[in-house]
Amino acid sequence: MAEVAKHIPQGVIKRISFKNENELVFGAKKVYMEHIHNNMRGGKKFIEYLEQIYEIEPSENSIEELCEKMKLAEVYYYFTYLHTATRSTLIFKFKEPYLFFSWGDVPGNDDEQFIEFLTEEFGLGWAENAKILKSDDDRIISAHVDGDSAEMTIDEKEGKTTLKLSDGRTYNLTVRKEDDKLNIYKNSDDSELFGDFGQPIWSQELEDKPKLWLCYKEDTDHVFLTFIFIAKEKLDFDPIYQDFSRRTETGIINCRIHFDDRMIEVTPKNAGDDFVEEVIEYIKEEFDISQITPISIDDQNIREFDQNVLQVTHEKREGEDATTALTRANEDGDTRNDVFHINIEDRDFKKEHGVLEINSTDRAIIGLTRDEKGKIQFKSNLVPADRMVLFHKLKNILRW
Structure with a gap:
């Protein structure tokens, strides 16, 4: 039981009543699944998605039935994925594996x-x-x-x-x-990083540097990794006590390696550039890939995006004298049809949010930000399969 406990945070173990290893693992899965359902944005939709995958009839016992069928690593995967699903994502390209x-x-x-x-x-x-x-x-x-x-x-x-x-x-x-x-x-499946329980990192305190928590194979061409660490202390002002208090947050960096497209998504939370660089170096060594470089997003990229999206909900332009932003959040709104749009068309894009089609019935908003290390942002908690569909559409639009 001691070995399995290394794969589960101590705070989670304290919340579980168990007599054996199986009860401990089941309890840990239930803690995270209930947190997804009750506390995470888009969590209820995710539970419905998992019910469909595992052919479980929706009921008050759905979470327990899912916990019976899912491995702990899979629960960690959905939990950590949701943790950063709508945050800004850096894109890297790499030279093909050997x-x-x-x-x-x-x-x-x-x-x-x-x-x-x-x-x-x-x-x-x-x-x-x-x-x-x-x-x-x-x-x-x-x-x-x-x-x-x-x-x-x-x-x-x-x-x-x-x-x-x-x-x-x-x-x-x-x-x-x-x-x-x-x-x-070379097959990434042969890596010792894959397992049913995630990595055995919880027997020691987290450090202020990234440590691999999860390595999960989504399909033949995609591997998802989660790195976790203690982030820097934050100083908050408490209006009740009229005083400052310090708190320490847990940092996380999620990565998806697209072996088919030779690209890597890196989505950090509470992480600086130095931690992102550490994670990239780790991926280089562990997966035997080289020449990982960030993908830039420039004005021309966003203009190509602008020409291909169904609708533009937000755009920010920079001119010599001023920066202008247009937003149309209503369902049929499109900044390209705005009466003020003609006045800013010659200005460079800083960012844009546009609507792309996932399938015949579903759409989602993606944001692009111009930078040498360009950023993309999915504006809603999409299930992983839908996110991949949109990622590949975006890749084709921008000709990455």
């Missing part, structure tokens, strides 16, 4: 890369003299020398390959379809 070889080019042009993959990644010196074969159905690549062998089976639908070695070792690797080729990459 490509081992292309499935269609073995046997063929990538034979040398395939042999190098076996020898350097798995220490199979015998592979230098191996004969490479592929099955008639194109699903299996094998290499053989005397009694030694390596066999790879591809599952394109699941986006993975399985490598089985004659010494008993088995590995999974990632498949991505790019430019009509099936490319084989």
Whole structure:
């Protein structure tokens, strides 16, 4: 039980009555799920979303039924995601992870890369003299020398390959379809960071530097990470006591790695640039990716956004003499139709909020802010799948 307790904050454990490990984990899940439902903006909608995913009939027992079906790491994922869902997000791009070889080019042009993959990644010196074969159905690549062998089976639908070695070792690797080729990459699933309970960080006090709490695989191409730390003290004035008091908040940085687009979303709360840089360095090392650089948003980017959104609810422009903002918050309002708009069209955009379509029935507002480290902001608590839809639409509009 002591090991499981390392995955749960002490404050949560104190609120739970339990006799064994299973009751402790269930109690922790219930604490967070009830907090989502009762205390977080958009929380009730999220519970309804989870009820649909797990095919649970809405009732007063829905949360307990969800806790029975969900892993603790999954509960942490939705809780931490909601914690920063509407905050400003930085976008980074990175160079593609190391490509081992292309499935269609073995046997063929990538034979040398395939042999190098076996020898350097798995220490199979015998592979230098191996004969490479592929099955008639194109699903299996094998290499053989005397009694030694390596066999790879591809599952394109699941986006993975399985490598089985004659010494008993088995590995999974990632498949991505790019430019009509099936490319084989290192599999992030092999990381020890993934687990059912999050990271065992709660046996010690949090520090004033980011520590990984959660690493959660959303799907084949997306990994969500949460870093947590003690933020700086804040000085608040209490009007009742007419005095100042100090309080310390918990800081959080949520990240989503888009392996398909080679981009990273970084959404901080109570975190400075130095902590964001630490998190980026951690991701570089742990996921074996390099050259992570921030994406800027300039005036032209926002103009392209302006031309593609269904509606503009807010825009801020900067001129030589003054900064002007227009807001139209009513349902049919659009600043582009405002009578004052003609007077500011030649000014550079500082920011804009525009409406994009998620699907045939749902829409949402996204904000863009001009900067060398540009920021985007989803103005409502979207479920993760809807947020990804809008992120990819935005990526296509801005040609990232």
